[in-house]
Amino acid sequence: MAKIYSKDSLVTKAMKPRKEIVSFLLNYSKALSILKVNNKTFEIISN
Amino acid sequence: MADIQTPDALLVQNYVAGNENALATLIKRHESRIYGFIYSKISDRDISNDIFQDTFIKVIKTLKSNSYNEEGKFLPWVMRISHNLIIDHYRKNKKMPMFRETEEFSIFSIMSDDTPTIENRLISAQVEEDIKRLIEELPLDQKEVLVMRMYQDMSFKEISEITGVSINTSLGRMRYALMNLRKVIDKHQIVLTN
Numbered sequence: 602m603a604k605i606y607s608k609d610s611l612v613t614k615a616m617k618p619r620k621e622i623v624s625f626l627l628n629y630s631k632a633l634s635i636l637k638v639n640n641k642t643f644e645i646i647s648n
Numbered sequence: 649m650a651d652i653q654t655p656d657a658l659l660v661q662n663y664v665a666g667n668e669n670a671l672a673t674l675i676k677r678h679e680s681r682i683y684g685f686i687y688s689k690i691s692d693r694d695i696s697n698d699i700f701q702d703t704f705i706k707v708i709k710t711l712k713s714n715s716y717n718e719e720g721k722f723l724p725w726v727m728r729i730s731h732n733l734i735i736d737h738y739r740k741n742k743k744m745p746m747f748r749e750t751e752e753f754s755i756f757s758i759m760s761d762d763t764p765t766i767e768n769r770l771i772s773a774q775v776e777e778d779i780k781r782l783i784e785e786l787p788l789d790q791k792e793v794l795v796m797r798m799y800q801d802m803s804f805k806e807i808s809e810i811t812g813v814s815i816n817t818s819l820g821r822m823r824y825a826l827m828n829l830r831k832v833i834d835k836h837q838i839v840l841t842n
Contacts, residue, residue, distance in 0.1 A: 615680040616687055618700045623675055626704045630671050635713040642713060 656722035664711055675704065678723055682730055689734045699737060703730040775840050782829055782838075790825035793818050 629646075636643040656674065663670035682703065687696040706729050710716045716725075747755050764772065783791055792811060796802045804822075808815045833840065 616684045617679055618683045618697050622697050622701050623679065626675065626701065626708070627668070627672055629705065630708045630712075631668050633708060633712060635709065637713065644709070 657718055660711065660716065660718065660722055664714065664716075671708070674722065678726065681723070682726055685727060686730050686734060690737070695737065699730060699733045702733050706733075778838060778840060782832055785832065786825055786828055790821045790828065793821040794825040797822055 632646050632648070634645045634647070636645060654673070656677075659670040659674050663674070679700075683696060683700050686699045686703075687693070690696045690699065703726060707726055747753070747758075749755055783794060786794065789811075793807055796807045796810070797804070802810075804815050804818045808818045811818065813821075832838075
């Protein structure tokens with residue numbers, strides 16, 4: 602019965618973000634450093 | 649394989665301590681759930697990718713500035729960030745909705761150029777010409793009132809003062825002028841529409 606009345610999930614593959622997005626995030630994280638000086642926050646992106 | 653068993657909290661700690669690989673593991677572990685959650689609300693792959701990216705930019709900034717406190721769990725926290733960004737996206741879109749051209753929907757079906765085409769302008773000029781000719785056929789007193797009212801934008805009081813008749817007579821002449829015009833138009837079946 603279960604076979605008759607249940608459908609296969611329409612989502613066959615797990616959805617994932619684009620590889621470029623993940624790669625960008627990892628590179629961004631590596632490049633970013635945050636400095637806190639006297640209640641002020643500085644974001645520094647190194648090349 | 650060891651990464652799978654490492655708890656999120658420890659990976660977060662390692663990342664804050666400077667281990668960049670910890671972030672890669674966290675993203676890999678949760679990308680599917682987070683992206684799936686965003687896509688379930690947005691139904692557009694490109695926008696979902698943008699929101700996913702913005703979510704993790706916030707995560708990275710918060711962790712790097714030591715502002716993250718491990719009150720809850722990592723995944724619910726990230727989900728909350730993406731949820732807020734989804735709401736922001738809809739708020740922005742409400743102010744400026746975005747339409748995409750599909751097979752069933754064309755943007756030009758709701759957008760149109762109101763400026764008259766050359767054909768419209770030609771027809772308008774023709775209609776005006778026809779009306780002028782019809783007015784020429786009217787008796788002089790009716791023509792006089794109609795021209796002053798319609799083309800010179802004068803009030804019936806002004807017309808009556810200029811023509812030396814009462815306002816009621818001017819109104820009557822205007823009425824007869826319009827009736828006569830309609831009669832001629834009907835009789836000759838003249839089309840005066842653009």
